[in-house]
Amino acid sequence: MAQEENKNQHTPHKKLKLGVFGFGCVGQGLYHVLNETHGIKAEIKKICVKNRDKKRILDSAIFTYDKNDILTDNEINVIVELIDDANAAFEIVKTALQNGKHVVTANKRMIAEHLPEIYALQQKHNRSVLYEGSVCGSIPILRNLEEYYDNDLITSIEGIFNGSTNYILTKIFEERKSYTEALKGAQDLGFAESDPSLDVKGFDPKFKLTIAIAHTFGVFLKPEQVINIGIQKIAATDLKYARENNYAIKLVARAYKKNGKVFALVAPQFIPTDHMLASVRNEYNAVLVEGAFAEKQVFIGKGAGSYPTGSAVLSDISALTYDYRYEYKKYAQGEGLPFSNEATVDVVVSFPKGSLLSPKDFETFKGGYQGNDYQFMTGTVKLEKLKIWNEWDDVSIILAPELNLNPVEETKKELLFA
Amino acid sequence: MAQEENKNQHTPHKKLKLGVFGFGCVGQGLYHVLNETHGIKAEIKKICVKNRDKKRILDSAIFTYDKNDILTDNEINVIVELIDDANAAFEIVKTALQNGKHVVTANKRMIAEHLPEIYALQQKHNRSVLYEGSVCGSIPILRNLEEYYDNDLITSIEGIFNGSTNYILTKIFEERKSYTEALKGAQDLGFAESDPSLDVKGFDPKFKLTIAIAHTFGVFLKPEQVINIGIQKIAATDLKYARENNYAIKLVARAYKKNGKVFALVAPQFIPTDHMLASVRNEYNAVLVEGAFAEKQVFIGKGAGSYPTGSAVLSDISALTYDYRYEYKKYAQGEGLPFSNEATVDVVVSFPKGSLLSPKDFETFKGGYQGNDYQFMTGTVKLEKLKIWNEWDDVSIILAPELNLNPVEETKKELLFA
Numbered sequence: 001m002a003q004e005e006n007k008n009q010h011t012p013h014k015k016l017k018l019g020v021f022g023f024g025c026v027g028q029g030l031y032h033v034l035n036e037t038h039g040i041k042a043e044i045k046k047i048c049v050k051n052r053d054k055k056r057i058l059d060s061a062i063f064t065y066d067k068n069d070i071l072t073d074n075e076i077n078v079i080v081e082l083i084d085d086a087n088a089a090f091e092i093v094k095t096a097l098q099n100g101k102h103v104v105t106a107n108k109r110m111i112a113e114h115l116p117e118i119y120a121l122q123q124k125h126n127r128s129v130l131y132e133g134s135v136c137g138s139i140p141i142l143r144n145l146e147e148y149y150d151n152d153l154i155t156s157i158e159g160i161f162n163g164s165t166n167y168i169l170t171k172i173f174e175e176r177k178s179y180t181e182a183l184k185g186a187q188d189l190g191f192a193e194s195d196p197s198l199d200v201k202g203f204d205p206k207f208k209l210t211i212a213i214a215h216t217f218g219v220f221l222k223p224e225q226v227i228n229i230g231i232q233k234i235a236a237t238d239l240k241y242a243r244e245n246n247y248a249i250k251l252v253a254r255a256y257k258k259n260g261k262v263f264a265l266v267a268p269q270f271i272p273t274d275h276m277l278a279s280v281r282n283e284y285n286a287v288l289v290e291g292a293f294a295e296k297q298v299f300i301g302k303g304a305g306s307y308p309t310g311s312a313v314l315s316d317i318s319a320l321t322y323d324y325r326y327e328y329k330k331y332a333q334g335e336g337l338p339f340s341n342e343a344t345v346d347v348v349v350s351f352p353k354g355s356l357l358s359p360k361d362f363e364t365f366k367g368g369y370q371g372n373d374y375q376f377m378t379g380t381v382k383l384e385k386l387k388i389w390n391e392w393d394d395v396s397i398i399l400a401p402e403l404n405l406n407p408v409e410e411t412k413k414e415l416l417f418a
Numbered sequence: 419m420a421q422e423e424n425k426n427q428h429t430p431h432k433k434l435k436l437g438v439f440g441f442g443c444v445g446q447g448l449y450h451v452l453n454e455t456h457g458i459k460a461e462i463k464k465i466c467v468k469n470r471d472k473k474r475i476l477d478s479a480i481f482t483y484d485k486n487d488i489l490t491d492n493e494i495n496v497i498v499e500l501i502d503d504a505n506a507a508f509e510i511v512k513t514a515l516q517n518g519k520h521v522v523t524a525n526k527r528m529i530a531e532h533l534p535e536i537y538a539l540q541q542k543h544n545r546s547v548l549y550e551g552s553v554c555g556s557i558p559i560l561r562n563l564e565e566y567y568d569n570d571l572i573t574s575i576e577g578i579f580n581g582s583t584n585y586i587l588t589k590i591f592e593e594r595k596s597y598t599e600a601l602k603g604a605q606d607l608g609f610a611e612s613d614p615s616l617d618v619k620g621f622d623p624k625f626k627l628t629i630a631i632a633h634t635f636g637v638f639l640k641p642e643q644v645i646n647i648g649i650q651k652i653a654a655t656d657l658k659y660a661r662e663n664n665y666a667i668k669l670v671a672r673a674y675k676k677n678g679k680v681f682a683l684v685a686p687q688f689i690p691t692d693h694m695l696a697s698v699r700n701e702y703n704a705v706l707v708e709g710a711f712a713e714k715q716v717f718i719g720k721g722a723g724s725y726p727t728g729s730a731v732l733s734d735i736s737a738l739t740y741d742y743r744y745e746y747k748k749y750a751q752g753e754g755l756p757f758s759n760e761a762t763v764d765v766v767v768s769f770p771k772g773s774l775l776s777p778k779d780f781e782t783f784k785g786g787y788q789g790n791d792y793q794f795m796t797g798t799v800k801l802e803k804l805k806i807w808n809e810w811d812d813v814s815i816i817l818a819p820e821l822n823l824n825p826v827e828e829t830k831k832e833l834l835f836a
Contacts, residue, residue, distance in 0.1 A: 276698075300714075307713065
């Protein structure tokens with residue numbers, strides 16, 4: 001008993017031998033961070049890479065091109081998975097767990113798409129998968145949701161979940177750069193995903209939101225269930241509208257618990273310039289958590305870049321030295337909230353003259369404006385309608401600054417005629 | 419081994435019986451928070467209060483007026499200490515630990531003044547003292563410093579560490595209230611300490627900073643070692659200066675690691691209105707942590723009020739169900755950095771005409787301005803000089819927006835004549 005109570009103090013932390021998959025931006029960041037810190041007992045034994053011809057900063061002896069060299073090495077007790085390909089990554093994670101190894105990964109797409117399986121595999125093989133680096137880079141949001149908000153009744157989580165689009169939007173607004181220039185800048189700095197459409201179309205923040213929802217509300221979603229609207233269709237007229245009204249534009253990911261259901265959305269939004277989110281610039285991310293007792297909590301930190309993500313990965317490795325595991329308490333407590341897209345939001349849509357949109361598409365039409373080539377319409381609209389508009393190339397959708405995401409009433413008027 | 423690795427998942431969390439000292443604002447907040455949450459196995463058995471005549475919201479059977487009713491009750495395994503008196507609180511904590519009980523407290527003054535003893539008592543009696551609620555209310559900063567920044571090389575921690583002064587400054591700036599009106603408002607809302615001078619003179623944020631320094635740099639300070647400058651001498655001319663220059667004024671607590679030493683200061687500062695700290699309003703607190711790898715991290719949350727603090731206290735209670743203890747890793751790793759006040763900062767001082775200040779008091783004098791009744795001087799000044807000015811009733815000291823806290827060179831010119 002006394003011994004058990006004392007584990008934090010006296011259990012010697014375990015020595016870890018790491019097998020790393022991938023040696024790109026984050027992998028190299030991890031290598032440097034690991035090299036320059038003290039007090040963590042972890043050592044990279046092997047690194048598995050794909051490209052034999054690439055010049056490497058380390059001696060070739062540490063590299064292997066065969067994943068089994070790592071996955072079947074009994075001395076390696078932790079796999080650090082940092083490759084791009086989500087499917088290949090999942091196979092690595094599965095085999096690693098089957099072979100009795102713990103896993104640290106920053107692969108948001110892989111986690112978001114396979115969370116129920118990864119949860120089950122951890123239970124089955126009695127091993128830990130940690131992925132703090134997969135959500136908002138350096139911000140310790142998952143660990144805080146797991147540990148600190150255990151007993152707080154969280155009603156919402158929202159924020160800026162993507163560093164490269166925030167960098168692009170900042171440069172467009174503050175330095176009046178074009179979208180193309182700003183995207184190029186983000187890519188040059190290593191902030192953007194290898195496929196930039198994952199960032200700019202809002203898929204990357206959606207993967208992160210899906211993971212965050214599991215740890216916030218205990219609900220495992222498929223990313224496809226969440227609607228994502230990107231920044232790629234934001235038009236010059238939208239920027240003008242924002243500047244004239246003293247707004248910034250931010251790509252905001254959000255999930256709410258309302259009426260016993262979970263709602264989620266990724267979409268750009270006009271944000272008043274004196275709002276805290278407007279002060280989150282460049283590659284910084286921000287997460288706002290609202291709960292019954294702690295009330296509003298905000299976490300801000302770098303959401304992209306090799307060192308911030310490497311630092312989150314290292315923090316997970318460090319947690320494995322004392323056998324840390326996510327408990328998925330909210331899932332285990334089994335509230336089992338349903339997910340729903342049956343909600344309305346307030347939006348500003350802009351589109352070229354002659355498009356098919358009409359005031360009748362809105363639940364409540366608030367007003368419109370017609371310029372030389374463009375039209376604006378504002379009002380309250382159903383998420384399912386937004387999803388359709390989002391597929392039209394020429395319609396730009398930006399949420400109104402005061403977001404009202406409201407569940408559609410169960411008894412809909414359409415039902416009367418069903 | 420397999421069993422040990424699995425403790426997070428399968429060890430049943432312990433059932434806690436709580437003995438609570440104090441039933442004021444935070445105690446009542448805790449009671450409500452505990453009542454309305456699920457999934458935490460903790461129950462209040464007794465509450466020790468001082469005043470027999472006060473009306474209570476609970477049945478009188480739960481109250482006791484004798485501390486030994488709680489301290490010697492073998493069924494009670496956790497003491498929750500929420501009284502005002504720091505000395506009495508320390509005696510309770512000491513006895514509780516001696517009697518084999520864990521402690522949760524939100525008493526910043528007591529912790530700040532007795533940290534080395536509290537550390538030693540935890541080691542000696544093999545029990546845990548948790549005090550997340552003592553630093554910045556609902557912000558989980560201590561747990562994050564302990565768990566998440568373990569392997570990050572932190573260079574600075576700073577922010578708004580006091581909710582009531584931030585509330586006062588917000589009301590003065592945004593609603594043009596007088597200092598007295600704004601202080602009254604903070605007191606009415608239960609944000610201010612029972613002795614408001616602890617808040618407005620900067621002692622309360624200094625206690626919190628002292629605690630944060632222990633978990634950030636592993637250095638145990640006496641609060642007296644840190645210079646604290648309050649907001650009580652801020653003059654109408656300072657407000658005017660701030661408004662004309664587009665600044666807010668915030669009371670900022672900060673600690674830096676520079677040249678192998680730790681420096682710390684609590685003082686008001688001009689903050690540009692588009693700076694993130696300026697968007698932290700009313701009773702909200704903010705903590706900025708800067709490290710080598712995670713780079714800048716910001717935590718924002720309510721720093722005062724019964725529910726936010728009650729929520730932090732509950733989070734500590736929850737952590738005790740799985741035997742959590744602060745490891746004081748940075749202290750245990752024993753860098754043992756010295757603390758120093760041998761530094762200079764850039765300030766704006768204002769004072770009535772005829773005061774004894776002169777440009778010669780500055781290391782570097784940048785300029786002055788003389789109004790009808792008041793004078794301003796700006797420049798670089800040593801902390802020891804600030805400490806003297808701080809004792810003069812009519813000198814208002816506010817740090818310049820771009821703070822340069824720089825260590826004074828080891829070889830000082832005075833030494834030549836020593």
